[in-house]
Amino acid sequence: MTRDAPAIDDAGTAAPPPPGKIRCDACPVLCYIADGRSGACDRYANVDGVLTRVDPLVMLERAVEHGDAVTPFLGEGAEWDGALAPSPSRFVTAIGAGTTYPDYKPAPFIVSSQVEGVDMVTVVTEGIFSYCGVKAKIDTDRHLGPERALVRYGGEPIGHVTTGEYGSQMLSLGGVHHLTGGSKKEGRMTCEALLALCNKQAVELAVDDGVSIVVQAGAAPIIDGVVEHRMRVGCGSAAIGMFAKQWFEHVDEVVVVDDHITGVLSEHQAGKLLDVPPTGIKLRGRRSTPGRYFRVAEPGSGWGGTDIEDPLTILEPFDPKVARPGTTLLMVSTTGDHAAYFVLDEALRPVETPMPDAVRASVARVQENCEPALCSVLFIGGAGGSLRAGVTENPVRLTRSVKDALTRVTSGGAEVYVWPGGGITYMVDVTRLPDNAFGYVPTPALVAPIEFTMTLEDYRALGGYMEAVRPLSSLGAVERQVSLPAADGEAWPFDARHFPKALAGERGTR
Numbered sequence: 001m002t003r004d005a006p007a008i009d010d011a012g013t014a015a016p017p018p019p020g021k022i023r024c025d026a027c028p029v030l031c032y033i034a035d036g037r038s039g040a041c042d043r044y045a046n047v048d049g050v051l052t053r054v055d056p057l058v059m060l061e062r063a064v065e066h067g068d069a070v071t072p073f074l075g076e077g078a079e080w081d082g083a084l085a086p087s088p089s090r091f092v093t094a095i096g097a098g099t100t101y102p103d104y105k106p107a108p109f110i111v112s113s114q115v116e117g118v119d120m121v122t123v124v125t126e127g128i129f130s131y132c133g134v135k136a137k138i139d140t141d142r143h144l145g146p147e148r149a150l151v152r153y154g155g156e157p158i159g160h161v162t163t164g165e166y167g168s169q170m171l172s173l174g175g176v177h178h179l180t181g182g183s184k185k186e187g188r189m190t191c192e193a194l195l196a197l198c199n200k201q202a203v204e205l206a207v208d209d210g211v212s213i214v215v216q217a218g219a220a221p222i223i224d225g226v227v228e229h230r231m232r233v234g235c236g237s238a239a240i241g242m243f244a245k246q247w248f249e250h251v252d253e254v255v256v257v258d259d260h261i262t263g264v265l266s267e268h269q270a271g272k273l274l275d276v277p278p279t280g281i282k283l284r285g286r287r288s289t290p291g292r293y294f295r296v297a298e299p300g301s302g303w304g305g306t307d308i309e310d311p312l313t314i315l316e317p318f319d320p321k322v323a324r325p326g327t328t329l330l331m332v333s334t335t336g337d338h339a340a341y342f343v344l345d346e347a348l349r350p351v352e353t354p355m356p357d358a359v360r361a362s363v364a365r366v367q368e369n370c371e372p373a374l375c376s377v378l379f380i381g382g383a384g385g386s387l388r389a390g391v392t393e394n395p396v397r398l399t400r401s402v403k404d405a406l407t408r409v410t411s412g413g414a415e416v417y418v419w420p421g422g423g424i425t426y427m428v429d430v431t432r433l434p435d436n437a438f439g440y441v442p443t444p445a446l447v448a449p450i451e452f453t454m455t456l457e458d459y460r461a462l463g464g465y466m467e468a469v470r471p472l473s474s475l476g477a478v479e480r481q482v483s484l485p486a487a488d489g490e491a492w493p494f495d496a497r498h499f500p501k502a503l504a505g506e507r508g509t510r
């Protein structure tokens, strides 16, 4: 289907539809769409003069019978299977549901069903999120760039490096300032990158004064062209604690090189408890507590996330009053990717020597304890604004209902985390949604599925659009729909534990 451009004049008002075109009113762009063509976002089309949501409405079915994970959208022709009476084990997601604009109109689908004899309602809409972004967790020790460094896509700034976590580097991408506060191109590039990331596609990003990185949800990061395989076992100090027993009988000294906390066996509490004698080793950097050193080198893509390629550069000369020729030394990174074995010569200089089998086995054990390095992508969006008006005429009641755990929020059927405090700001792991669940509009903003499920009684009490409630069985008449099995391990949105008061026959309080 060919795409029509939006048709808004410079004053921001929409002219009357030209002959043969219809106007899409699902977002502020208000496209005029000719027959057989789609609007600027490719989500809506003119099909024989009728404004039609192009993608199918996605229904989830309990995976009990299937045992399958959620699969991508079915292809052309794989539409509604003819079942006329969807069972309560079906859940209507907002994927493909469409958007209402402006928001004072009821959401596209407000669907009732019975769960354990209790009338429930699910309000679904594809929310348009100008306030949204992505938090990306990159399992790697490698230095991606300084904290606060800009992250670019297509040359445009779309986010920044933020505080690193345990064994992972973190990126904060998108947000209203990049979407709306910069140039048009910055907003467009931000939207494009967010959309691809949320739809689990690979995106190449460049960090100012840092690396180039390919990020894809659920896949290993590729940093400067190198696939990251392992997430570190822990910091250098933790690694000493974990493997001290396996080391102390086979080697006199161990240094676990780490950009954050480098560990030294003989000085570490673990070594002390195992009676590992001092070796006279001296490290560069800042000693924090015994056997734990900060800043032994600069951050980089070398050993343990430092910039070093030769581990001996972090050592000062051994203390001649303590050190003895023949002392053995293992230096290893926090992933076990780098390791070298040394023996002190007569001048107390470490000389690299073939690694004994027992020591090699200990390095393999470090590697074995590393988890696969992955990129995790969490969409974060704020539904605290006008989107709530599609659910109720009194939007603050919806917010309160969510906070009171009377209303459950899901995104494409997936569990979300709702932040405490004001509004409905939620996060969801994009790998838990069916493929291509996200869309965009060229305002620019992301379109994300969001569902609110509660008892019908609670919906009435919060001022819901009761006249728009329709039974789940009526969705059989929706021509474009697909049923997907809910993912194994995903909490079923109607699960009784989400509505303990209601399904126990005890009405919730507001």
Ligand code: SF4
Pocket (backbone or CB within 6 Å): 006, 024, 025, 026, 027, 028, 029, 030, 031, 038, 039, 040, 041, 042, 043, 044, 441, 442
């Ligand atoms: S961008 Fe999409 S949703 Fe917005 S008016 Fe155009 S076709 Fe409709």
